[in-house]
Amino acid sequence: MANVNPFPPRVVIAAPQGRSGKTTVTLGLCAALAARGLHVQPFKKGPDYIDPSWLSEAARRPCRNLDPFLMGEATAVTAFLRGARGADVAIIEGAMGLYDGLDLDGSGSTAMLARWLDAPILLVVNAQRITRSVAALVQGYQHFESGTRIAGVILNNVARSRQQDLMTQAIERYCGIPVVGVLPRDDALAIPDRHLGLVPRGENELLVPAIVAARDAALANFDLDAILKIAGATKRQGDGETRGQGDGETGRPGETDSQFAIHNSPFAIHNSPLKIGVIRGRAFSFYYPENFEALQDAGAELVFVDALRDARLPAVHALYIGGGFPEMFLDELEANVSLRADIRAAIENDLPVYAECGGLMYLARAISFAGKRGEMVGALPVEIAMTGKPQGHGYISADVVAANPFFPIGATLRGHEFHNSKINLEGFADLPGLTCAYRLTRGRGLDGARDGIVYKNVLAAYMHVHALATPEWAHAFVARARGTDL
DSSP states (O other): OOOOOSSOSEEEEEOSSTTSSHHHHHHHHHHHHHHTTOOEEEEEESSOSHHHHHHHHHHTSOOEEEOHHHHHHHHHHHHHHHHTTTOSEEEEEOOSSTTOOSSTTOTTOHHHHHHHTTOOEEEEEEOTTOSTTHHHHHHHHHHSSTTOOEEEEEEEEEOOHHHHHHHHHHHHHHTOOOEEEEEEOOGGGOOOEETTEEOOGGGOGGGHHHHHHHHHHHHHHBOHHHHHHHHHSOOOTTOOSOOOTTOSOOOOOOOOOTTTTOSSOTTOOOSOSOEEEEEESSSOOBOOHHHHHHHHHTTOEEEEEETTTOOSOOOOSEEEEOBOOGGGGHHHHHHOHHHHHHHHHHHHTTOOEEEETHHHHHHEEEEEETTEEEEOOOOEEEEEEEOSSOSEEEEEEEEEOSOOSSSOTTOEEEEEEEESEEEOOTTGGGSTTEEEEEEEEESOTTTSSEEEEEETTEEEESOBOOTTTOTHHHHHHHHHHHTOOO
């Protein structure tokens, strides 16, 4: 009997460069296939919270990240197989240009990830101001790195039918692959963005029509049967029969949380005496599903707290404050005086707190943005100022050089950052009981040299970590929480 290929039908959505329309195409494809009744598992290549929030909505399953730099090949492949369990098809959105990576060799590129997964690629090409020359462009991408399998093209931003016909004929004649979809130039397909990218899906229900528009455009203009055939007609070297659509396990993960209104949450609260509070909601939405799952696997019950709506901090053994856009909610955060006071008092009473980026900002005395200043928790005696340009954007590598609640001295961490804020460190060295845990070897962090403010049982950093890349994080978090009395 032939071995069954463990890889589900899959396809990578990539492009020659950023801003070509990958996210719109991926949204439309996920939503269109879900509308057909398929179980679609979305993935996003690289570190990102915002695009996955939209892809989760479109596919009705929680999007997961695959990051070559943070995870390496074995972990990334394992994460893919785990995340795609029970799916009929997996759709992986790439990042930047297909061959763009960390260095001249393209380390960590979308193409590298596609090769790890032995996944065919649909190349999204922006059709603005190009016709027959598109064939030369596609040919170059087909042959640039061996083993990178471009199986079809989707044209985006097409102005006229004549342009579409000429581009399609050129690609099919000279490149030998089909054009399997076309998106017309249409303002209805635009998704609002801000300084770090798209607006997170969970912030505004009025943004959902963009997903509906992308779905309808895909249903009308994509050859979904051809795309499914491309996604399913794959097998890894040494495997037996190619897995067909619908094979494999029958368990189907479902709802991520109330934000996505999906059923059967993998984040369901366990019956456990250990409670970790999670500050969540419109102001703080930057969390990886695997981080929640890792905490639960380590024995924690997650208690979600909305910083805008919940007046009190419930009894918890520890607190997790992820990233987001707290600067967009200054008035509401400041107005919730009782919750801020509860968090500040809990920190003074040694509650373990892990905070990332927006969480760090929330724990500061105040945030200044667009001429306004909002009082925050005030546990950290520093202030945050928003700027008009990125202060840190990309991967971080750090050595742990000082005692802190979660990581041993001598550990090396990999993570990522993207923030337009800066912290006022004037007089930082003179603040009692305050120090930095991380010495950076890559990235910006607080000031280009350090990150990870430590105060009592708080560790607050611009660095974001992913539980699959930093497996010790969840165990350390839960272990520290176990030493806390309610």
